[in-house]
């Protein structure tokens with residue numbers, strides 16, 4: 001992990017809503033985020049540290065109400081960790097640069113990789129290309 005901030009520094013840097021998802025592993029309600037129905041061309045960066053995470057090329061409409069991608073820009077830009085919270089076994093996705101929570105990855109993706117990266121909009125910051 002390259003970008004390390006203290007709890008207080010993160011609280012200062014992020015909004016309350018961002019902090020809840022990025023640093024406390026919260027989940028934004030489905031169909032409420034700014035990117036689930038977003039179709040511009042560009043890249044989605046980590047909202048906490050700015051690392052490039054996902055590209056619009058790999059985005060697909062999963063119908064879940066969260067922005068969904070079949071792969072990250074680079075596998076080394078995200079980290080996966082087994083998450084057993086809420087009575088489920090899921091694979092959590094984190095930004096490998098700053099360790100912030102992004103969402104989860106499932107193996108039911110429709111595209112070539114078979115992966116569905118289900119990511120909170122609030123964890124992302126879109127940059128048009």
Ligand code: FE
Pocket residue numbers: 046047048049050051095096097098099100
């Ligand atoms: Fe980050």
